[in-house]
Structures are given as C-alpha cells and as structure tokens.
Amino acid sequence: xxxxxxxxxxxxxxxxxxxxxxxxxxxxxxxxxxxxxxxxxxxxxxxxxxxxxxxxxxxxxxxxxxxxxxxxxxxxxxxxxxxxxxxxxxxxxxxxxxxxxxxxxxxxxxxxxxxxxxxxxxxxxxxxxxxxxxxxxxxxxxxxxxxxxxxxxxxxxxxxxxxxxxxxxxxxxxxxxxxxxxxxxxxxxxxxxxxxxxxxxxxxxxxxxxxxxxxxxxxxxxxxxxxxxxxxxxxxxxxxxxxxxxxxxxxxxxxxxxxxxxxxxxxxxxxxxxxxxxxxxxxxxxxxxxxxxxxxxxxxxxxxxxxxxxxxxxxxxxxxxxxxxxxxxxxxxxxxxxxxxxxxxxxxxxxxxxxxxxxxxxxxxxxxxxxxxxxxxxxxxxxxxxxxxxxxxxxxxxxxxxxxxxxxxxxxxxxxxxxxxxxxxxxxxxxxxxxxxxxxxxxxxxxxxxxxxxxxxxxxxxxxxxxxxxxxxxxxxxxxxxxxxxxxxxxxxxx
Amino acid sequence: xxxxxxxxxxxxxxxxxxxxxxxxxxxxxxxxxxxxxxxxxxxxxxxxxxxxxxxxxxxxxxxxxxxxxxxxxxxxxxxxxxxxxxxxxxxxxxxxxxxxxxxxxxxxxxxxxxxxxxxxxxxxxxxxxxxxxxxxxxxxxxxxxxxxxxxxxxxxxxxxxxxxxxxxxxxxxxxxxxxxxxxxxxxxxxxxxxxxxxxxxxxxxxxxxxxxxxxxxxxxxxxxxxxxxxxxxxxxxxxxxxxxxxxxxxxxxxxxxxxxxxxxxxxxxxxxxxxxxxxxxxxxxxxxxxxxxxxxxxxxxxxxxxxxxxxxxxxxxxxxxxxxxxxxxxxxxxxxxxxxxxxxxxxxx
Numbered sequence: 001x002x003x004x005x006x007x008x009x010x011x012x013x014x015x016x017x018x019x020x021x022x023x024x025x026x027x028x029x030x031x032x033x034x035x036x037x038x039x040x041x042x043x044x045x046x047x048x049x050x051x052x053x054x055x056x057x058x059x060x061x062x063x064x065x066x067x068x069x070x071x072x073x074x075x076x077x078x079x080x081x082x083x084x085x086x087x088x089x090x091x092x093x094x095x096x097x098x099x100x101x102x103x104x105x106x107x108x109x110x111x112x113x114x115x116x117x118x119x120x121x122x123x124x125x126x127x128x129x130x131x132x133x134x135x136x137x138x139x140x141x142x143x144x145x146x147x148x149x150x151x152x153x154x155x156x157x158x159x160x161x162x163x164x165x166x167x168x169x170x171x172x173x174x175x176x177x178x179x180x181x182x183x184x185x186x187x188x189x190x191x192x193x194x195x196x197x198x199x200x201x202x203x204x205x206x207x208x209x210x211x212x213x214x215x216x217x218x219x220x221x222x223x224x225x226x227x228x229x230x231x232x233x234x235x236x237x238x239x240x241x242x243x244x245x246x247x248x249x250x251x252x253x254x255x256x257x258x259x260x261x262x263x264x265x266x267x268x269x270x271x272x273x274x275x276x277x278x279x280x281x282x283x284x285x286x287x288x289x290x291x292x293x294x295x296x297x298x299x300x301x302x303x304x305x306x307x308x309x310x311x312x313x314x315x316x317x318x319x320x321x322x323x324x325x326x327x328x329x330x331x332x333x334x335x336x337x338x339x340x341x342x343x344x345x346x347x348x349x350x351x352x353x354x355x356x357x358x359x360x361x362x363x364x365x366x367x368x369x370x371x372x373x374x375x376x377x378x379x380x381x382x383x384x385x386x387x388x389x390x391x392x393x394x395x396x397x398x399x400x401x402x403x404x405x406x407x408x409x410x411x412x413x414x415x416x417x418x419x420x421x422x423x424x425x426x427x428x429x430x431x432x433x434x435x436x437x438x439x440x441x442x443x444x445x446x447x448x449x450x451x452x453x454x455x456x457x458x459x460x461x462x463x464x465x466x467x468x469x470x471x472x473x474x475x476x477x478x479x480x481x482x483x484x485x486x487x488x489x490x491x492x493x494x495x
Numbered sequence: 496x497x498x499x500x501x502x503x504x505x506x507x508x509x510x511x512x513x514x515x516x517x518x519x520x521x522x523x524x525x526x527x528x529x530x531x532x533x534x535x536x537x538x539x540x541x542x543x544x545x546x547x548x549x550x551x552x553x554x555x556x557x558x559x560x561x562x563x564x565x566x567x568x569x570x571x572x573x574x575x576x577x578x579x580x581x582x583x584x585x586x587x588x589x590x591x592x593x594x595x596x597x598x599x600x601x602x603x604x605x606x607x608x609x610x611x612x613x614x615x616x617x618x619x620x621x622x623x624x625x626x627x628x629x630x631x632x633x634x635x636x637x638x639x640x641x642x643x644x645x646x647x648x649x650x651x652x653x654x655x656x657x658x659x660x661x662x663x664x665x666x667x668x669x670x671x672x673x674x675x676x677x678x679x680x681x682x683x684x685x686x687x688x689x690x691x692x693x694x695x696x697x698x699x700x701x702x703x704x705x706x707x708x709x710x711x712x713x714x715x716x717x718x719x720x721x722x723x724x725x726x727x728x729x730x731x732x733x734x735x736x737x738x739x740x741x742x743x744x745x746x747x748x749x750x751x752x753x754x755x756x757x758x759x760x761x762x763x764x765x766x767x768x769x770x771x772x773x774x775x776x777x778x779x780x781x782x783x784x785x786x787x788x789x790x791x792x793x794x795x796x797x798x799x800x801x802x803x804x805x806x807x808x809x810x811x812x813x814x815x816x817x818x819x820x821x822x823x824x825x826x827x828x829x830x831x832x833x834x835x836x837x838x839x840x841x842x843x844x
Contacts, residue, residue, distance in 0.1 A: 303710065327712040341710055344703035346770055355700055358693045359712040366693045408711070 004031045006194050007163060012061035014047055021047045022218040034195040036209040040238055041289050041453035044218045045198050049165055053085040054078035082162035086152045086169060094141030098151055099123045101140050102158045126154045130184055146177035153184060165196040171290055182208060200288035202492045216240050231494050239484040247435050247460050252442050254463060255279030259447050260416055265309035269295045271472040282448045284462030286487045292471035293451045294336055297418050301333040302326040327359050332414035334405055336421045342405040345394040349386060350375045352393055352404055356412035378407035399430025406437060417441060420451045455484050467491050506776045508815050509764050513783045520790040528794060537793050541669035551785035552674035553737045555778060557756045559685050560729035562777045565760055567722055568702040568769030569625040574730050574756060576636035578749025581607050581734045583640050586649040586744020596654055604731040611727030612720050619719035640746045649744040659739030674736045685774050702769030759784050762812035
C-alpha cells in the first residue's frame, strides 16, 4: 500500500511570457506519505501548486491521478478529484462562521432547504478529529492565524481531499501551534491522505517528511527518502548553479566611513536589526520569501514607522517617519513592485521621472520645460528605449520601465540607494545594464542596500551580505565568506 | 492638422462633440422650428449665447475644483447641499443678523473651507471611501439648511450686486456678466496651477498611483486637505455668484448641483479612477451640457424630457472618451514628430 502512487507528473513543461519555469519536471506522490518540496525562491514551487490546483495548466507533459490521466484541470475539477491546497494566505470568509466557511459552495441540502443540523454535526465531528476546541459557530475573522489554518484543513476534509498541499503553513506560528499542526498533518497521513508540504524551514522538513524532492530551475534534482538525506546533500542540490558564470562586477575600494546605520531596529514584522553600510559598498540582504527583507526596507525608508531602534545617516541620528524624511536624507528606494509602487503607468515619462526631484527645491513651482530637460537627460544617460519623452510608461518594456524608476531616483540626486529586487521580471540584457548602473553608482561614491531573491545575482554583486530569517538578522557574511551554500544555510536555518 | 490627429489630442474628441452638438441644434431649430430662416434661429443669437454662458457659470466654477478632486482620485457628492447650507446661511447673516456683505462673504468662505477640510481630514486619515464620506456630509448640510431656514427662503435684494448685477457690454446685444468673468479667471488660474506648480503635479501623481506618489515623497495627507479645502473655496464662490443672481437664499439653491457638476467633469474627459483630466476639457463638458439644456428650452421640449436627453448625452460622451482612449494608445507611439522610425526600433528591441 505505501508505494501506491496517487499522483504522478511526468515531463511537465510550463512557461510564462518571457520565462520558462518548468522544463521537463517530474514528480510523484505516494498514498499516505508526507512529501516535502525544497527549492530556492523562484525554483518553481509555486508553479507546482498552481498546476496541481488547476489554476494554471501545463504546456506539455502528463499528469496521472490515481493512475488515470487528467487533462484540462480546473480549480473546480481539482477539488472534485480530491486535491486541496492550503495557501499561505487564508482563503476564508472572515465575516462568516466556521460551518458556513466549511460548506461554502457545497452546502448539504434536504430538497431545497439547507440542512444546517447535519452540517453542524459533521463540522463538530471533523473539528474533534483535528483535536480542535473550535466551535462550529466561531466567526472566522476573530480567530488566530493558526486556528484559521485548522479551519482550512477541516474544509479540505469536508471536500474529501485525498491530496492536501500545504504552502508555508507555519509562517507566524508559535512553537506550540507548529507542533499541533504537525501532529494533525501526521495523523492525516496515517489515515491515508497524501501530503505535499512546502517549506523554507529545514528543521520542519526533517521532522515531517517521508520523502523530499528538491527542485531547482524548474527541474527535479533528486527525490530522497528522509533516511538517505543529509543537510549537505539538500543544500548542494538546492544551490547547484555556478556563480562564476554569472555577472562579474568591477571591484572598487570601499570607504571606511559608515554612511548608513541602524541599531536594534524593530517593527513592521522585523526584530532587532542592526546593520551598517559604508561608502561605495553594496550590502546585500538575503533571505527566503517572507523572512522580512522588504519589511526591513520599508522601515529604512520610513514607509512604515519603527517601534524602536535608531537610524543614523552619515553619523547623524534621524527619524524616518515618512518617505519624505528619507528623501530629505538623500535616500532612494527602488521598490520591489515597480508597477504598483514605482510608476505612474498612465502618465508620460515627463510626468514620472522628475517627480521626486520636486521635493528637493523649496519653490512651489514646477516648469514643464525643465521636466522635459530632466527626462531627456536621464533617457539618454540610462539608455531608456522610448520613442519620445511624452510616451506613456505603460507602453515600455519591463526593463525600460525599471530604468524609468531608476531615473526617477537619479533625478532626485540621491546618495544612498535601496534596491528591492532590482531585476525581477526583466530580461538578461536589461539585467546586466542595471548591474552596470549600480556599479557606476558605487564609482560615484554612493552606497547601496540590495535585496534580491536571485541568489547568484546577490552573491555576485554584494560586498557583504546580511542573511535574514524569521524577521531578524541571522548572520552577516564578509566578502570572503560569501558563497551560495553559506547564504542558503543561514537563510533556511541549518547553520 | 487633420481630423484624425485632432481627435487624438487630449480634449479633441470632446471639443468636436461640442461643435457637433451646436451644429445639430442649429440645424434642428432651422429646419423644424424656423422654416429655413437662418435669421430667426434663436440659439445663435448673441443674447442667447450670453445667456448660456451666464447659466453655466456656477456649474462651471464648481466643476473646476471638482476636476481637481476627481483627477486626484476622490469625489465630492456634498457640494450641492453645501451650497444650500452656505447660501441660506449667508442670506440669514445678511437679512436676519444684519452683518455687512464683506463679513458675510468671508464667513461663508471660512465655513465652507473648514467643513471641506474636515471632510478631507477624515478621507486622508482613514481608508474610507470619499463617496460615502461626502454622502454623509451631504445629508448633514441638508439638515443645517433646514435648521437655518425652516424650509422657507430668505430674500436678500440689493446684496452682492457686484457679482450678480455687473455686466460688460461687448456689443449692444452681447454682454458678459461678472459671474462669467469670475469663471474665466478661475479657469485660467487653475489651468496655470495644474501646469506650473508642484501641487498640480501632485494632483495627477496622487490620482495616477497614490502608493507611488507617497513613496516619491508627496505628503498625501496634507495634499488631500489642500484639495478639499480648495474645493470649499470654490463652492463658497459659486454660492455667492448664484445667491447674487437669484437674490434669494432658497433652501434648494444648490439642490442636485453635484450631479450636473460631476456629469460635466466626466463628460469633459476626467477618469473616475483618477490621474487623467484637465480644466479645459471640463469647461467644454460644462458648455456642452449647458448648450443642450438651453437648446431643449428653445425648441420647446417638455422639461421632463430634458433629463432623459441629458442623461443620454452623459453616457454617449463617456462612451466617446472610452473609445477614443482605446484607439489613442496604439497610435500615439508613432504619431509624435518624426520619431516613428525610432519608435519601431525601440519596440523591436
């Protein structure tokens, strides 16, 4: 019985416009096993979930469920077959109670009338099975994050799930809550449910898994029985890529002077972060998704207020209450999501590029001819490919849009740059141009904090790297200590 | 410049729509009412033209600041009832309390601005929808109005005559009233403000992407207070204009005005989602709706039908800007002077 396959994916291909995610991906899941998936950010974990839950369909390849080939999987048919996904974010109705949430879309009826009594009784039964003290009538919005997770599991059971996919379920859980969840997951597996468990936390993997599959760049690297797996093997499989083939930056002398410093910065989901950045230095910030990197950047730039801790710019203590206070300190923040946070998509380049520079002068006036001059200057300097300065930004390519974001900050004559995922979603050529621009900034005595999920990029570009884990700094790596294995070890908590 | 490129200019389609409407009105009156005698067509008589301008002046003034509010991503439903409140309040101060005109005018401005700033404060500090917040204020003002007037009107003959009673004779039959002058001055001032000040840029930036605007260092809270405060100022001015023209503080003086104003702004090309629009487009929108309502009067159409026609025009105008918006995107790339070659290269890269 334990070797019977419930799910078998063979040679799956999947690409999105511009990027190929799966290139011949294989994966199999046995009945009643807990199967963990490991991989770096962007290795293809979320694509796997999307395919199995029917949200996206693969371009090529076969998917067997209980030995039968499945085609054109939709979210609805995936659920009917018995594949349930429990996402990182909750998919519940906060204003409804537990029973209503469990039976949304699948109410038990007697004739035309909803059979409330039966639903409540069944809900009680399932909650009892999960050893939960939740009442069927609790309003979901008032429950804790871990209790909601239980409701989601109960919902999967209501739908008679055979396969349950967990995506990072323990984010923001306490130790006790995690233990309780693991107990439930193990019980589910013993009762014949098959579990796919995705996690950045290696100790969870070793506690739970029967088997582990490592994926990298859209391919399965290896599948191990847990007994055969060591941390070294796992890390080696996850990293794999050769950094030496990657972009080679010029090495520049780093100034002794500290231009930016935080002491015990806490707030916005980040705890006790102390860091320093020197002149002409790139300080990399590594960490898995959800480790608090972007949250830290938001604190540094005043997007969110810190609860405690201090920030020093050029040795002077400053308060970062709003982005404006950061801009006054000549800081620049190239945000992770350029379309939502960086650009005025429906406006011309001339309305985008000069916008931050207005904060630099005291006059209330803005001159259209100056806007055009500034825009033309940076279009030329950064080689933004556009038919003209009155082009709307939404008509540019991703790489050129990213350059518009950079131009916006360059026009503000900033001294200290925070790059959050500077090359996400842009093509290789444009990436290299962005790297060159960053190095040019260093040459002009400016300093950079660089956040990136792209490990080779981060390793190649950084002078030092801070690795974040669970909202705090797990370690600081000096130049000679930086390599992918070490960074990853700290990011997933093995070291 | 040929017609096709003209329709791609920002106010091109709506301006053409205004011309077309005027042409249709003249033709209809000429053919069906005046029996092909062009000299009898009342619509194009200078006196009537002056009349149209006078009639749209209040809506026009209100529409200027509403453009500001809507381009920056907000909306204000309360302006009509605020006019009732401020209008009857000012009439009360003059007639019953007996204060002098200038004092009353200043009080009106201060109260209007304060209430709008209060509304702006609530909207900027919370995530509440401007639609709902202004709906609440609208109802509050309605209450104030009836508390002041008890439902009856307060006549104020011989007050504010400077605004309502001053005329400039251009020809013997064409004279322009002070309200129209006020409208034109405010129009030009706001155009300059939007074009040549940082505040003007912020209007478009906040409406285009509030998040990005915040990260670019714009103080969103202060900005919104300013926008709604300005709106209050414009409402006060429009109220004084209307009050002096009518010579009475009627509790219905501004009733339903918000609908006319929002309609004109939307017809004039301002996107409800914000980030797009300008005061000249709005002025054309005001004139378009004004001409139609005037023409329907001249043609002797049942006043109840006027609502139906006006409503239809609003929908047609929005459809027009929707479709012209759809086409302008793909064409704009190549239409800028002489760089279409470069454009093709850039897009190929």
